[in-house]
Amino acid sequence: MREGRTILVVDDEPPLRELIRVSLGDRFAFAEAGDADEAWAEAKLRRPDLVVLDIMLPGRSGLELLRQLKSDTELAHVPVVVLSAWQTDQDARDALDAGADAFFPKPFAPDELARVVDVLLEDAA
Amino acid sequence: MIGRRSTLVAQVVFAAIAVAVVVGAMFLVFLFAISSLRRSTARESQSKDVTVATLRLETLAADLETGIRGYVLTRNRAFLTPYIDARSRWPLAAERVRRLVAEDSVQRARVRRVTLLVDAYVRDYAEPVLAIVKVAPNTARSEAATNERRRRLEEIRAEFGRILTTEAARSRHRSAEARGIARRAELLGGFGLAVSVVAVLLFGAWVARAVARPVRRAADAAAAVAGGDFDVRLRERGVDEIAALAAAFNAMTRALAAGRRTLIEQNEQLQSSERHKSDLISMVSHELRTPLSSVIGFTRLLLDRDFDADERRRYLEIIDAEARRLGSLAEDFLDVRLLEEGQFDLELEPVDLVTLVREQVLLFFGVSNGHRLVLDLPAATVVVHGDRDRLAQVIGNLFSNAIKYSPEGGTVEVRLRLEPTSARLSVTDEGVGIPREHQERIFEKFFRGGAQSAGISGTGLGLAVSREIVDAHGGDIGFRSTEGVGSTFWLRLPLSRREQDRAGGREPGEASEAPAQRSMRR
Numbered sequence: 001m002r003e004g005r006t007i008l009v010v011d012d013e014p015p016l017r018e019l020i021r022v023s024l025g026d027r028f029a030f031a032e033a034g035d036a037d038e039a040w041a042e043a044k045l046r047r048p049d050l051v052v053l054d055i056m057l058p059g060r061s062g063l064e065l066l067r068q069l070k071s072d073t074e075l076a077h078v079p080v081v082v083l084s085a086w087q088t089d090q091d092a093r094d095a096l097d098a099g100a101d102a103f104f105p106k107p108f109a110p111d112e113l114a115r116v117v118d119v120l121l122e123d124a125a
Numbered sequence: 126m127i128g129r130r131s132t133l134v135a136q137v138v139f140a141a142i143a144v145a146v147v148v149g150a151m152f153l154v155f156l157f158a159i160s161s162l163r164r165s166t167a168r169e170s171q172s173k174d175v176t177v178a179t180l181r182l183e184t185l186a187a188d189l190e191t192g193i194r195g196y197v198l199t200r201n202r203a204f205l206t207p208y209i210d211a212r213s214r215w216p217l218a219a220e221r222v223r224r225l226v227a228e229d230s231v232q233r234a235r236v237r238r239v240t241l242l243v244d245a246y247v248r249d250y251a252e253p254v255l256a257i258v259k260v261a262p263n264t265a266r267s268e269a270a271t272n273e274r275r276r277r278l279e280e281i282r283a284e285f286g287r288i289l290t291t292e293a294a295r296s297r298h299r300s301a302e303a304r305g306i307a308r309r310a311e312l313l314g315g316f317g318l319a320v321s322v323v324a325v326l327l328f329g330a331w332v333a334r335a336v337a338r339p340v341r342r343a344a345d346a347a348a349a350v351a352g353g354d355f356d357v358r359l360r361e362r363g364v365d366e367i368a369a370l371a372a373a374f375n376a377m378t379r380a381l382a383a384g385r386r387t388l389i390e391q392n393e394q395l396q397s398s399e400r401h402k403s404d405l406i407s408m409v410s411h412e413l414r415t416p417l418s419s420v421i422g423f424t425r426l427l428l429d430r431d432f433d434a435d436e437r438r439r440y441l442e443i444i445d446a447e448a449r450r451l452g453s454l455a456e457d458f459l460d461v462r463l464l465e466e467g468q469f470d471l472e473l474e475p476v477d478l479v480t481l482v483r484e485q486v487l488l489f490f491g492v493s494n495g496h497r498l499v500l501d502l503p504a505a506t507v508v509v510h511g512d513r514d515r516l517a518q519v520i521g522n523l524f525s526n527a528i529k530y531s532p533e534g535g536t537v538e539v540r541l542r543l544e545p546t547s548a549r550l551s552v553t554d555e556g557v558g559i560p561r562e563h564q565e566r567i568f569e570k571f572f573r574g575g576a577q578s579a580g581i582s583g584t585g586l587g588l589a590v591s592r593e594i595v596d597a598h599g600g601d602i603g604f605r606s607t608e609g610v611g612s613t614f615w616l617r618l619p620l621s622r623r624e625q626d627r628a629g630g631r632e633p634g635e636a637s638e639a640p641a642q643r644s645m646r647r
Binding site: 013015016018019022056106107108109111 | 415
């Protein structure tokens with residue numbers, strides 16, 4: 001696994017951001033954001049290799065940010081893993097339609113998340 | 126207007142009577158024509174009778190003459206038989222003719238004249254001739270051939286001829302008259318029939334107009350109503366029964382439309398309430414899942430991976446905090462459910478707010494070392510009638526918010542004031558404040574404003590539950606806030622009656638002092 005990759009974690013709950021960070025381990029560098037605007041700024045600045053994104057964000061929703069990322073020429077190729085505590089099929093469909101590369105309902109299994117992130121990073125490389 | 130309206134029954138009866146009168150009049154005219162036809166036919170046949178009777182009388186008169194002449198010429202008595210026979214039958218026959226022409230003055234005069242002439246002939250000629258024929262046959266014979274006799278006979282014959290001619294004219298006239306009357310009767314009959322037919326047709330058309338058309342309109346309207354169109358209306362005009370039908374129909378459609386509106390509104394309310402419920406359930410599910418994700422996730426990590434002691438401790442603290450959050454969420458949801466179902470039972474008792482505030486201050490500010498507390502409480506007790514635990518929950522919620530929403534620390538001022546009929550508690554912080562656009566919504570369930578992004582934990586239920594509790598106590602809750610400067614939340618609770626008496630300046634009674642002393646000892 002290539003070192004020095006950056007993952008942008010977008011969630012409004014600090015404990016969950018920490019959980020995601022710890023789940024993926026210290027192999028990565030992390031950027032964090034609590035809402036969509038902050039996340040967009042971080043993404044443009046840090047050019048992350050992957051984004052873990054919560055749907056329920058204060059202000060603009062995660063889905064909006066997802067569409068924005070996927071329509072940006074510089075960031076469209078960055079894999080996005082979507083997390084949602086809203087757990088209906090429609091949410092998953094909306095996320096995948098908007099360009100999500102993977103979808104996890106909350107609560108999620110940390111190892112599962114780590115495995116999917118590895119696969120997506122390898123595919124992207 | 127209503128007075129001039131007649132009932133349908135009355136109108137139909139009047140119309141039927143009118144038709145009957147017209148038809149009856151036509152029949153009367155027809156009957157009159159028939160009876161005059163019969164009369165003229167009878168008069169026509171009377172002329173025939175007169176002619177027959179007159180001819181018979183003339184024959185008798187001829188027999189008188191023939192008998193006399195034959196006897197005078199032959200002196201054979203056998204030839205006298207017609208004369209004798211005629212003389213005996215004459216009076217009856219003459220009487221018959223007289224009767225037949227009794228109503229005809231001209232003919233009557235003529236008949237009278239002819240009978241007088243015949244009587245004169247018999248008296249002045251026939252009987253004298255019969256008397257002299259035996260003694261002087263030649264005289265009699267010459268006498269029989271005299272001009273005098275011939276003149277009388279001519280006169281009689283002429284008179285008979287006039288009677289017959291007149292009667293023939295009468296007969297022709299009457300026959301023509303009878304034909305005319307018969308034609309008139311035919312015309313009248315035809316006219317009467319036509320008028321009757323027209324009258325009956327008009328009656329039928331009128332009934333159709335007065336009854337059938339409105340009924341058909343009502344049927345069409347009823348079909349429209351059956352099809353779901355409740356805005357259809359009938360004109361409330363015409364005869365009473367139809368107008369009443371239209372009015373009742375319109376009342377029915379109005380009631381149906383109103384009923385449907387009510388149903389639609391109720392259905393919309395139900396749907397909205399269902400949506401709200403469904404939103405609430407989704408919200409609850411989401412709110413539970415977020416801390417649960419941390420609890421499960423970190424537990425899984427601790428079980429699966431190795432961490433050093435510090436890391437392990439930190440993750441366990443997160444698990445502990447999030448599990449507690451789950452617990453308080455469960456409490457809040459239960460409260461919300463009780464509030465929504467109206468099963469919010471208060472256990473009312475005299476509660477001293479001073480004591481209650483002190484207890485909550487210890488609970489919240491004892492652990493917070495980042496905030497400076499200014500406590501401004503009356504020296505005596507402030508007793509309200511309330512549920513101790515619920516009021517403690519409200520006060521604790523205000524303290525908790527003051528601490529949570531001033532993460533940089535600062536001063537928190539807690540003041541309890543005694544007003545004439547109420548107690549007013551205010552909690553002022555120097556925290557983040559509430560943005561203007563969020564101020565209207567902060568008492569809504571699950572509304573958290575920007576708190577989530579600011580990393581401030583909570584469910585968005587505290588203030589909603591607090592307001593319900595204060596409302597249930599007959600009090601008020603409110604706030605004043607400037608973003609970036611801080612907030613003041615206040616609540617006002619009505620004083621118990623004894624406390625009001627004291628606040629109103631009355632002599633403090635023994636009973637109202639007692640709780641104060643007790644609470645001070647506490």
